[in-house]
Amino acid sequence: MDSRRNFLQKLGLSALAINLAPVTGWAKNKPVISDKPYDGPVLRVAMVGIGTYGNIVARALQASTKAKLVGVVSGTPSKVKDWQTKYGIPDKNVYNYDNFEDIKNNPDIDAIYFTVPNFLHQPYVLRGAKTGKFIISEKPLGRNAKEAQEIVDGCKKAGVKLLVGYRMHFEPKNLEIIAMRNAGDFGKIKYFTGNGGFRIGDPTQWRLDREKAGGGSMMDIGIYAVNGARYMVGEDPIWVTAQEPPKSDPVKFKEGVDETIMFQMGFPSGAVASCLSTYAMNNVDRFLLIGERGYAELNPANGYGPLKGRTNKGDLKAVSPPMQQTIQMDEMAGIFLEGKSPIVPVDGEEAVKDAKIIDAVYEAVKTGKKIPLKLS
Template sequence: MNSRRNFLQKLGLSALAVQFSPVTGWAKNQAQVSDQPYDGPVLRVAIMGIGTYGNIVARALQASTKAKLVGVISGSPEKVKDWQSKYGIPDKNVYNYSNFENIKNNPDIDAIYVIVPNFLHKPYALRAATTGKHVICEKPLGRNAKESQDIVDGCKKAGVKLLVGYRMHFEPKNLEIISMRNAGDFGKIKYFTGNGGFRIGDPTQWRLDREKAGGGSMMDIGIYAVNGARYMVGEDPIWVTAQELPKSDTTKFKEGVDETITFQMGFPSGAVAQCLSTYGMNYVDRFLLIGERGWAELNPANGYGPLKGRTNKGELKAVSPPMQQTVQMDEMAGILLEGKTPVVAVDGEEAIKDSKIIDAVYEAVKTGKKVLLKLS
């Protein structure tokens, strides 16, 4: 495993292997799902960016009930032709990065899903907002809290809804743990640990370019621990401390590109979190929540494939979907078209909080001091 792509492929192998399996097969195991075919509104999506993750979302949309892939925005004509063949996208719904504002005149597209490198999130999300279509943007929303705030403000000004690609907020095992915590099964929460990472490969990729990524591992894999700590503990942190480990390769991990950071967060209730974000170690993918009367663990915690989880009461009962992104898009369609409220927020305000925490982590690394947080 020597690249992000290999990392994603390995963690997502089970999901991708069943990408064409009907999600209804999974859904029939869920007691709340009706046997009646869906007959409600469908979110018609244009994907911007057809790299590795864009392709995963496209495949997931094939099995979606409430969302459908209808358009594509890309600067790669040959790839676009392949997408048109695979997904039946008509010529009138094909755009490039120079003309995609013309989507405002296309009544067959409801939302634009921005899946491009971090440094393009702000300019492209703001341009997408001017089309009058809803905007879904991958995380992190911006390279820092200011960029994230600018995107939120731009979408509000344009009068469009903004969602962020927090797929784990809809993942059944995560939601089962949150439900158990809310029911008091674990008692008062005392501790959380969130570890994520892999050995990154190609040194020329944009994720190892500070200007394009906004940092290093914290901007890519660290955000899972930042966000996971918040929804697992059920609070927003009030302080952060952090330490950067010595770099194994200063050519690959240049100034401003972190390889490994450990960071700690404190919460109003007194709970604490200890987290790790790394581009230097494989097999790092675990959440652990500990309360006064019980505990819950996810291992793996963030991969695309089925997650594994248990608590002090035994194995988690929730069934993992074939593709997390299918559930994500179904649920996002419900939010955008029907006004549904998710268990864990996936809006721009949620993303701003994560960006503020990541900014504070970098500040704590630089200063060696505890950084106080004000997230609301």
């Protein structure tokens, strides 16, 4: 906990500039784009799971300079054909869910990115680790902290590097706020609020299935507030409390599938966070960080589109990218291939901490007690 906090506090605007590649400089909080074409190593990626989010990542890779889509794993041949046509994927780089471990014999693939439903993360990532390729898994890493830790341990045992799809850790406005906090612009941090949610639709989708999702809104949207509180405040929490109001539709939101949860976290410095995760409301997407001398706000805070933000000093200057996942993939390529260190960690240990907090939130809802946390 302390080492993570110290690491973040050592960073300032200069570090922010370095970690905004592919831009090559930062002048007066505005990106400086180089005309020099990128000629370094390129991360060659195979996607596992080509549903809604897999398609978003695939489109983002088209704009990436340091990573490119070269392979696909799917159980739906018709979708695979579409992807091959759209992205120029050769037959030799096409796999299904039964044989994708054969990727270990394919020298044209460097990394495997898993965008499958939550319940498949643990078994599929552990299979992927056996290939010896770099691994990227979407969050949450597992349906609980036990699964997340098993994934981390399995990747370590296989000797493969694991990253988790924390796109907001590379998003320029988030990084600008972190840099300002590190520079002392807000003074001692006192309070954070992180709200996220939307009105969920199709009642038959896997996100509303306890066994497949691991829960409800907390596993899908609440994780943004959990993780955002940690990197915005710059500390790991030491306790959590939580409440769950009555469900509006107990048929749609069955036992173990949370519709709305309010939760609070306390930090070693005395800062507190008050957060909301919901499948029942739109227009709640907001982060607010308050210090003794200033504040920072993102509204919206978690969406795929351009984020908007301001501080007590005015509007945030960092330019939101057309697709956050493009910067994410460029930066992950740098981590894998060049040994770069991100401002905010995106490794498996980071994901295990979030999973432990979510487990504690569910325990707090069930027991009504303040749950102590030990994340390191």
